[in-house]
Amino acid sequence: MTDIEKFEGFKQSLIDENEENYGAEIREKYGNQTIEDSNATLKGLTKEQYDKSEHLRLTLEETLKLAFNTDDPAGEQAQKACDIHRQWLTVFYPDYSKEYHIGLAEMYVADDRFKANYDKLAPGCTEFLRDAIKIYCQSK
Numbered sequence: 001m002t003d004i005e006k007f008e009g010f011k012q013s014l015i016d017e018n019e020e021n022y023g024a025e026i027r028e029k030y031g032n033q034t035i036e037d038s039n040a041t042l043k044g045l046t047k048e049q050y051d052k053s054e055h056l057r058l059t060l061e062e063t064l065k066l067a068f069n070t071d072d073p074a075g076e077q078a079q080k081a082c083d084i085h086r087q088w089l090t091v092f093y094p095d096y097s098k099e100y101h102i103g104l105a106e107m108y109v110a111d112d113r114f115k116a117n118y119d120k121l122a123p124g125c126t127e128f129l130r131d132a133i134k135i136y137c138q139s140k
Helices: 003-030 032-044 047-070 076-092 098-110 112-119 125-139
Strands: none
Touching (some): 003 032, 032 076, 047 125, 076 098, 076 125, 098 112, 098 125, 112 125
């Protein structure tokens, strides 16, 4: 099996796992077309694009931890984290908008499954990120 075939299989496994865990819920909430478009975007990513997304994700986590320690969602580090988050989002959702970004941040806080992703960095980090994203989107 070539590296390209392995990567294609890896992307498909991410889609399959997401469908198994959340498929019915997200299709009901966002509609079939939105989910199919999202899956197609992931399928269409090159290895380089995926690697960039992983680099952005890890950089986001590092920057967000530093920002959280400042306790200032309007501060330079927090706003830098928000910009990295925006860059990460646009890899998977090219139709980025401020409204989408804020809505996603609200969902992170409202859904414990998403909240756990950021609160693993520090308790309260998800709310901090949401507050920082609101500031980021209002200032841009």
